[in-house]
Amino acid sequence: MLNRHGLVAGATGTGKTKTLQLIAEQLSAQGVPVFLADVKGDLSGLSEPGAANDRVRGRAAEVGQNWTATGFPAEFYALGGLGHGIPLRATVTSFGPVLLAKVLQLNRTQEQSLGLIFHYADQKGLELLDLKDLRSVVAFLTSDEGRAELKGIGGLSTATAGVILRSLTAFEAQGMATFFGEPEFDTAEFLRTAADGRGVLSVLELPAVQEKPQLFSTFLMWLLADLFHDLPEIGDADRPELVFVFDEAHLLFKDASKAFLDSITQTVRLIRSKGVGVFFVTQTPEDVPGDVLAQLGNRVQHALRAFTPDDRKALKATVKTFPDSSYDLEELLTGLGTGEAVVTVLGERGAPTPVAATRLRAPESLMGPVDGPALDRAVRESSLHARYAQAVDRESAFEKLAARPPGHPAGETKKAKEKQETAGAGDRESGEGRSVVEQVVGSGVFKSLARSVGTQIGREITRSLFGTARRRR
Numbered sequence: 001m002l003n004r005h006g007l008v009a010g011a012t013g014t015g016k017t018k019t020l021q022l023i024a025e026q027l028s029a030q031g032v033p034v035f036l037a038d039v040k041g042d043l044s045g046l047s048e049p050g051a052a053n054d055r056v057r058g059r060a061a062e063v064g065q066n067w068t069a070t071g072f073p074a075e076f077y078a079l080g081g082l083g084h085g086i087p088l089r090a091t092v093t094s095f096g097p098v099l100l101a102k103v104l105q106l107n108r109t110q111e112q113s114l115g116l117i118f119h120y121a122d123q124k125g126l127e128l129l130d131l132k133d134l135r136s137v138v139a140f141l142t143s144d145e146g147r148a149e150l151k152g153i154g155g156l157s158t159a160t161a162g163v164i165l166r167s168l169t170a171f172e173a174q175g176m177a178t179f180f181g182e183p184e185f186d187t188a189e190f191l192r193t194a195a196d197g198r199g200v201l202s203v204l205e206l207p208a209v210q211e212k213p214q215l216f217s218t219f220l221m222w223l224l225a226d227l228f229h230d231l232p233e234i235g236d237a238d239r240p241e242l243v244f245v246f247d248e249a250h251l252l253f254k255d256a257s258k259a260f261l262d263s264i265t266q267t268v269r270l271i272r273s274k275g276v277g278v279f280f281v282t283q284t285p286e287d288v289p290g291d292v293l294a295q296l297g298n299r300v301q302h303a304l305r306a307f308t309p310d311d312r313k314a315l316k317a318t319v320k321t322f323p324d325s326s327y328d329l330e331e332l333l334t335g336l337g338t339g340e341a342v343v344t345v346l347g348e349r350g351a352p353t354p355v356a357a358t359r360l361r362a363p364e365s366l367m368g369p370v371d372g373p374a375l376d377r378a379v380r381e382s383s384l385h386a387r388y389a390q391a392v393d394r395e396s397a398f399e400k401l402a403a404r405p406p407g408h409p410a411g412e413t414k415k416a417k418e419k420q421e422t423a424g425a426g427d428r429e430s431g432e433g434r435s436v437v438e439q440v441v442g443s444g445v446f447k448s449l450a451r452s453v454g455t456q457i458g459r460e461i462t463r464s465l466f467g468t469a470r471r472r473r
């Protein structure tokens, strides 16, 4: 029933992360792969057998658990290669305008304008692989020669394009370029099982980007949206294809636009029939919008504090989100010990089971982090290393725009041209580059670029939920 979504909540230090560890261990043992966002770095221990200390032995004895130290098959990832893991990148085009607007913290008008810019680039065959591709397209549209194009787009003002350009420049200056580009991560990697039949645990190590919550939480959403695109409908399967865990989920919803929230709600609603269960992890259920919360039938609620009036209000609100029970939930929830929780799950008929006060098992894998060198070794030995370790920068919008002839001074073209000259013409198919330039000169900027490049790339970009792009695999 873990393809029905769930929520793990509770005050800090009450055992939420260990509960995730337990869920992941047992799913893996049953052959179900799991994706986990490791925000604090304390989930990497999943790959190592646990240490049999007094605490663990005590807990195992209390719950009648036959405890055996066990490590689980795990793959470690790191956003943009920052930290210990296989680098995980997305192309700008596949990330799409809605998610990018979220990380750029654009307002509604700017978000819509960004959508128009993506649409323009899609139509013109200007591939948006990395941030400089997008920046050069916006710079072009705000330049003297691009102004006519910008007018043609309709609904996009020079002023708004200027704001977007500035926020992109600032974003790049914060070192964000490393997260976007190729090779793009294929989320199908998350769906693997190990040779022994256990589900692979894909652990996204996030400590290195902890200070960039907007970025990593939006990236998690991209991963989910990408899975959504690619997975077939399977209806009500007897087991999940993947369980996807969003830790620190409040970051996802904070300051989110309506378009973004609608997309989350829809993705979560529809992805269940593709066999993906989603778990959100937050301190209180109040962090999760009502439309999403209503879909989270599997609930593990750890202890809540009731120190301040706000705490008490949150406590009352949390109690209301549970099915009726014979417990005094307010009292129970404030009295739970570490690694204890109030649990209700969806039964086989889809109805919630009665609320049960529960003491959780002890994890059989290592509680806490594995050290960096050990993670780095795992990464070097991974079969995915060859495919994703090295970033590549192939010809895309930036290079195409930079290849325009002189006398068309657009924003940053000069610098881009220099870069292109130093890169040398030899490493690019200059014949193809030439013809693009000629078309630009011959027919007014980009008039025929759309047709020629569009067919040359040979793919049609369709944008759906979140405006993320669908690729052919």
Ligand SMILES: Nc1ncnc2c1ncn2[C@@H]1O[C@H](COP(=O)(O)OP(=O)(O)OP(=O)(O)O)[C@@H](O)[C@H]1O
Residues within 6 Å of the ligand: 010, 011, 012, 013, 014, 015, 016, 017, 018, 019, 055, 056, 059, 338, 339, 340, 360, 361, 362, 363, 367
């Ligand atoms: N099921 C469990 N079995 C044994 N020990 C546990 C269990 N759950 C929690 N603990 C103990 O409680 C500590 C805190 O748990 P955990 O890190 O999961 O809390 P958390 O709710 O994720 O905290 P935070 O909000 O700070 O991330 C653990 O380091 C461990 O010692």
Ligand SMILES: [Mg+2]
Residues within 6 Å of the ligand: 016, 017, 018, 040
């Ligand atoms: Mg935690």
